[in-house]
Amino acid sequence: MAAPRQQDTTPPAVLACGEVRTCLLPTRQALDIRSAAALLALRADERVLLSERPNLYARSPDTLTGVDCPLPSANGARVRAVGTVAARAALTEGRVLQTSAYARMPATGPDQRRPWGHYLVRPGMVEPLGKLPHEAVAQGVLDGGRPGDLDVGLIADGLLTRLLRHPLLDHSPPLRSRPTRLRWVALPAEGDEGPSIERFTLAADELRTVRLRVPGGTPSADIAGLCDDLALHDWLLTTVVRLLDGISLGAPPARRRPVAAPQRPAVVTALRPAVDHLLHLWMPRARVAKELAPLWEALEESPGFTRQWRTLVQRIRDQLTLHAIASVHREVEPAS
Template structure:
């Protein structure tokens, strides 16, 4: 059952943050277990899909907020409302939690009862003069202590899910969680959506600045950013997996020597084949009006080009390590 949503002024800014990590369980969750895992609310069902890949998304939860907005120019604009949060599971293996809100240019002159805000899910209303550019840069920069921090809300949902009894806390490979923080300002009248900036801000933080027509709902923008975060995490994880692995196949006639780390290299690469390589499906779940924004990332830095190079490197190395074993097997055959 959908929540009623009262009318609100057009948004001049939408912001959010995504947490992405490997699900800490030895075996990927099947679709029935995924539905159980993401059942955050009794009154709404988990969204399930098996095409083009297994995907499950929780219903949204709301968190009430009453605090200053982050701002790059140091202004202190108080805002009250609700932040929407949700979780998604891709192929029963990669977990994402995201939180987001939209911000109208004006709000009530005084604070209203919570009922006013609850019927406007995901809307945070400001008091005082609002400068969308300054707020967008403030959000992307992380703000100050006490400012609205959607990342904390996404992180809180993640922590809640990681305590679920379905998880055995035995992930099949080592990986690092990532954060993607985004802000979407209105596009110029008549202009389409554009991706103005994608930045690797820190080891685990990425920031995205967008321009989007006001008519596009913020949950679709959040869906685009979830997709960007998923594929950035895949790239990051495979790069780190390859880092430090000693490559180079010996001559076929060479016998294994003490310290030969060929089995270790194979063991290091196999989890990528088993759990990650089949997950690469950019824009599979992105709204059609936002899907072209992927073209920007395909040109520079070239997400899919880099992914294909990594996948080919892994497959080449596994093939090279298999050749000596085939030679030895041939020698032993009478």
């Protein structure tokens, strides 16, 4: 007879937190689905999740990192916590790489540290020693904490560094871009209220912060999935905005004498990588849990993610059209 399974007496989580790193995969060509699986094979005992609908997507199995450290706190409280932080990586259309680390925390924990076996059977949970001042810790996480405090961003960054050393990568990206960081916390919603975004901010050094309210019992992996999706589309917006800001749009092309092999206009050269590698990636909520998908409606209302994206895409297409017309005009223009 099998031994009875030990009942988990851990209180429900009152705080989840995480951080996402998003960057352009440093390769000239996007990876196919098999290469993506090879890149994200972080564990030999578990397969990479692969999907071709509605777009090409690969996600690594979770890895666990043990932590034993103080928690960041906005009011200066020093609360020690022990447990494991889950981390994973994802690749969208073989082109955009993301790493994320996240954990959940209960309202109370044991008065003293327990053997590691206790924590290993609770993956992705970090337990405080005593009571958790969850509001203060949530703000402390968003503020960044002090050296030595729990920093899930360091875990996400370490995983990203590991993946960027993979021999599959040729480190010749088709366009210039910067990585972004999205730091998030999720607290319980009041009563029977649904999920909501309390605050979304753009901070310095490519940092974004998000404070969420979610119904009790919402899996932290689902919250992390929502934030991965938000980070992906924020990165796309940021990258295309900077691409357009970095070139002179609307400037008339310089008149040149005919040459044997006409050169492509600088604007076309600058914009083509966006068309080839980025514009088809916009697909909000493609892999967000159904219960959390309504949060995208708030983002569409303000600041209006998709509205801004469509405007950017139209600007790119208009510029390419104008330069194509100008190129045809120059070809048929009679010699003076």
